[in-house]
Amino acid sequence: MSVDVIVAGGGPVGLLTAALLDAAGVSVEVLERKAGRSQLAKATTMHPRTLEVLTQLRTEGDRRLSDLLVALGHPVPQAHFAVLPAGLDYTRLDTPYPFVLIVPQTTTEQVLADHLRRRGTPVHYGHDVTAFTQDADGVRVTVNGRVREAGYLVGADGARSLVRQQAGIDFRGTPPSMVGFVADVTLTDPPDGVVHHWDHRHGQLSVIPLPDGNHRVFGTEAADTGLTPGQVRARQAQAPTVDALRANLRRMTGGDHGLREVRWQSTANDTTRHAAKYRSNRVFLAGDAAHVHLPAGGQGLNVGLQDAANLAWKLAAEIHGWAPAVITEGAAGYESERAPVAAELAGNTLAQAALMTTFTPAGAALRDLMSALIAKGGDTADDLAGRLSGLGLSYVPPAPGHPLDGCRAPDLALSDGTLHRRLAVDRFLLADFTAGAVFTPLGSARVEVARALPWSGLSAALIRPDGYIARAWTAPDVEEVAAAVRAWTTRP
Ligand SMILES: Cc1cc2nc3c(=O)[nH]c(=O)nc-3n(C[C@H](O)[C@H](O)[C@H](O)COP(=O)(O)OP(=O)(O)OC[C@H]3O[C@@H](n4cnc5c(N)ncnc54)[C@H](O)[C@@H]3O)c2cc1C
The missing domain is CATH 3.50.50.60 (FAD/NAD(P)-binding domain)
Structure with missing residues (x-):
């Protein structure tokens, strides 16, 4: 192999x-x-x-x-x-x-x-x-x-x-029911910052400045909605044109913002x-x-x-x-x-x-x-x-425990640095919030123990390599934490 x-x-x-x-x-x-x-x-x-x-x-x-x-x-x-x-x-x-x-x-x-x-x-x-x-x-x-x-x-x-x-x-x-347009363009007269236009007679169009000075334009013409999948396929089979993009800009914003060059142009649909x-x-x-x-x-x-x-x-x-x-x-x-x-x-x-x-x-x-x-x-x-x-996402913990179990860990202050720069793909991090560093002996090749500044009244938090809290505790119970560390990091 x-x-x-x-x-x-x-x-x-x-x-x-x-x-x-x-x-x-x-x-x-x-x-x-x-x-x-x-x-x-x-x-x-x-x-x-x-x-x-x-x-x-x-x-x-x-x-x-x-x-x-x-x-x-x-x-x-x-x-x-x-x-x-x-x-x-x-x-x-x-x-x-x-x-x-x-x-x-x-x-x-x-x-x-x-x-x-x-x-x-x-x-x-x-x-x-x-x-x-x-x-x-x-x-x-x-x-x-x-x-x-x-x-x-x-x-x-x-x-x-x-x-x-x-x-x-x-x-x-x-299946899809609409077709949107998208293009990266050079504008000589761009709008200020990000703009979104929406109007129920014509459609929608947004302009977003890109880091290289060009702009992303995307939107949907009202006529390109309420389609059958066959109509979507037929519509997407037509190559998008600069003229159509310019017409959309004019229709929805009143002008073409000095559209000079189209660097990339495509379409997207709502297949889900x-x-x-x-x-x-x-x-x-x-x-x-x-x-x-x-x-x-x-x-x-x-x-x-x-x-x-x-x-x-x-x-x-x-x-x-x-x-x-x-x-x-x-x-x-x-x-x-x-x-x-x-x-x-x-x-x-x-x-x-x-x-x-x-x-x-x-x-x-x-x-x-x-x-x-x-x-x-x-x-x-x-x-x-x-x-x-993506910050609101939490995973359902395998068993009921502390309300923080399964949540994403914020960038906690550690005694040396912060959490996100300490996480590693090949090991858990046990954040030890106790004054006496009581969890230090639980460190191993698969678990780094790091002293952390007080947070949410916790004594310890076992943080997965991808930054989600496997388990959190308020009591400094070394035996209980050790059992959880074993459960997450060993194959019996
Ligand atoms: C117009 C547009 C705007 C978007 N804007 C955003 C946005 O702002 N933010 C966002 O989060 N997402 C956005 N997306 C979605 C985003 O682009 C995709 O979700 C992303 O590309 C997915 O990445 P991927 O690696 O899973 O797939 P892909 O980027 O599709 O990569 C798959 C790769 O696999 C290769 N491949 C396919 N078959 C084989 C094979 N048999 N053998 C070997 N290689 C193969 C392909 O060549 C390709 O390089 C946008 C999409 C579009 C179309």
Whole structure:
């Protein structure tokens, strides 16, 4: 067997999966069908939780991949939900990254690919995966007509995933009913900052400044909604034109903002599906291979990268032979935790599609109502900001315990540094909040004990490699904490 894991697909999710597995001491190779890195601009929005995940990966010195991306991107203080006039305020979020980072997907992929190259982790371009088989010992993957062997296969091969199809995993959901347009353009007379136009007679159009001085324009014409799947296919078969884009700009904004050059142009629809299973024995799905939806609120890439973060440490633990059943096939397993996230993603993007593309007076009234609720800044705004930013996500703990069990750990102050820069993919972190450092003896190769400044009245918190709290305690009961540490880090 040449490597522990083959990752099919060198998009952002495949690249991050490989980087995290490598950081956990697992040998991995990425097989990508295309001849080189993708030039498709696609995602521009990176949310705070994704930047927290990328903080785990060290590059030169103590710099992290999140540091590199923040330096290359453009932070904006508000996210949008369904391009409503009232934005979601990220400045109050408890994170080192209280903003949306505007950064093209090509830049994210380049940062990840450069990191893998520096680490010596192979990314083989021009390698088309055409089949695989698996048995109790491993997987055999057919690539360019030859067979490669590995212990496991991760299908990060996008929406039309061959891995998903060959694994016989259903991809259920709803067919498309609308077509949106998207383009990266040079404007000589751009609007100020991010702007969203919505008008029930014509449609919707947004303009977002990109870090390189160009602009992302996206929207939907009212005439391109309420379509049958066949009409969607026919509409998307037509190549998007510069004239149509200019006409949309004029119709919806009154001018063309000095549209000079169209650098990339495409269309998107609201097909919404998610995989019935995330794992089939030695084969996993992650990213668009596991869920597709309308790109609304900038979530597909973000959720896919967080699939990778959830999967990598568990798979590494399995390969290293210490993974307890609770993280391989139990309540804290990859599929148990990520399938509900994809279901929620499907729901919130469909809800956004309804708010964005119901071009009727009733649709306008619903938007006004939702926007007013968000502008009030109460629970609705907080809940939506939690969903989109990724910070509101928590996993259902395997057993009832402290209310913080399953929640994401904020960037806690440690006696030396902060939590997010201390987390490592190959070990848990036991935050010891006691004055006497009573939990120090529980340290091991799989558990780093770190003294932490007081937080939430806790005595200790066992934090998973992906930054979620496995267990939290208020009493300094060393025996009880030791038992939980054993339960999460050993295979009986
Ligand atoms: C217009 C648009 C705007 C978007 N905006 C945002 C946004 O702002 N924020 C956000 O979070 N998301 C956004 N998304 C979604 C985001 O782009 C995707 O969710 C993301 O690309 C998924 O990454 P992935 O690695 O799972 O899949 P992909 O990026 O599709 O990568 C899969 C890779 O697998 C390769 N591959 C496929 N089959 C094989 C095979 N058989 N063998 C080998 N390789 C194979 C492909 O060539 C590809 O490189 C947007 C999408 C679109 C279309």
